[in-house]
Amino acid sequence: MYGWLWHRLPGTTPARTGTMILIMLAVAAALWFFVFPWASIHLPVDVSGFGG
Amino acid sequence: MRQVIRAAGEIVLTAGAICLLFIGYLVWGTGVREASAQRQFTSELNRQWRQAPSRGDAIDASPEQFHLTTGEPFAFITIPAFGPHWRFTLIQGTAMAQLDVSPGHVPGTQWPGQVGNFAVAGHRVTAGNPFWSLPSLRAGDLVYIQTKLDNYTYRVIGKKWVAPTDLAVLDPVPDHPGQRPTKRMITLITCDPAWTGTHRVIVTGILIAAVPR
Numbered sequence: 559m560y561g562w563l564w565h566r567l568p569g570t571t572p573a574r575t576g577t578m579i580l581i582m583l584a585v586a587a588a589l590w591f592f593v594f595p596w597a598s599i600h601l602p603v604d605v606s607g608f609g610g
Numbered sequence: 611m612r613q614v615i616r617a618a619g620e621i622v623l624t625a626g627a628i629c630l631l632f633i634g635y636l637v638w639g640t641g642v643r644e645a646s647a648q649r650q651f652t653s654e655l656n657r658q659w660r661q662a663p664s665r666g667d668a669i670d671a672s673p674e675q676f677h678l679t680t681g682e683p684f685a686f687i688t689i690p691a692f693g694p695h696w697r698f699t700l701i702q703g704t705a706m707a708q709l710d711v712s713p714g715h716v717p718g719t720q721w722p723g724q725v726g727n728f729a730v731a732g733h734r735v736t737a738g739n740p741f742w743s744l745p746s747l748r749a750g751d752l753v754y755i756q757t758k759l760d761n762y763t764y765r766v767i768g769k770k771w772v773a774p775t776d777l778a779v780l781d782p783v784p785d786h787p788g789q790r791p792t793k794r795m796i797t798l799i800t801c802d803p804a805w806t807g808t809h810r811v812i813v814t815g816i817l818i819a820a821v822p823r
Contacts, residue, residue: 559617559620559621559624560620561616589628589631589632589635590631590635590639594631594635595643597632598635598636598706598710599706599707599710
């Protein structure tokens with residue numbers, strides 16, 4: 559998966575490394591700001607309320 | 611075969627990294643979001659209260675009126691037993707969207723100072739862990755509620771564990787459905803054990819003082 563992605567990235571090794579880091583940061587940010595807030599509401603983690 | 615094993619390893623490692631990131635989000639990220647919301651609620655309340663009118667004795671005067679929409683802040687809660695810096699705003703509503711930013715008033719229960727049962731729910735963990743120490747409260751501990759017009763002091767009188775379906779703790783007379791209330795109670799609710807939704811810790815208190823701000 560990562561190897562496949564690495565071989566398709568353009569440029570030299572430093573450029574590829576930078577692009578790879580940017581891609582990972584973008585994925586992490588999408589998880590942090592969009593996926594995790596949604597998941598934390600829908601997963602049974604600390605459901606402290608009664609009703610709604 | 612080797613490629614399959616490598617791909618499987620990468621997927622497992624990626625899933626592990628995502629799980630760790632999610633745990634980091636729950637422990638730290640939700641707290642950051644909650645702290646930001648608390649700052650916003652606090653400045654909103656301070657702005658609204660700056661020109662708050664004063665009045666006579668809060669218990670004898672007509673009850674303070676609350677007309678709130680879901681998610682709107684209306685009070686501060688302070689519990690000295692949780693430490694000198696423990697203070698949160700209270701907002702209307704206890705759906706996850708509200709509990710993720712602040713402890714909330716359970717809709718349908720009474721308001722601070724009113725005869726009946728003023729119920730407040732908060733997260734035990736995540737979102738700043740507001741009610742992390744709720745199970746450690748003891749009879750005699752004090753709970754302060756500060757609203758626009760009044761400062762209310764409740765004294766803890768009891769604590770118990772119930773199932774999430776035991777809604778009788780929210781009745782105007784807790785655990786006595788249909789009974790007419792004569793006392794001014796507070797009920798604080800959070801989950802137990804931490805990180806689960808299997809049970810609720812219920813801390814009950816009674817109003818001992820109400821003075822105008």
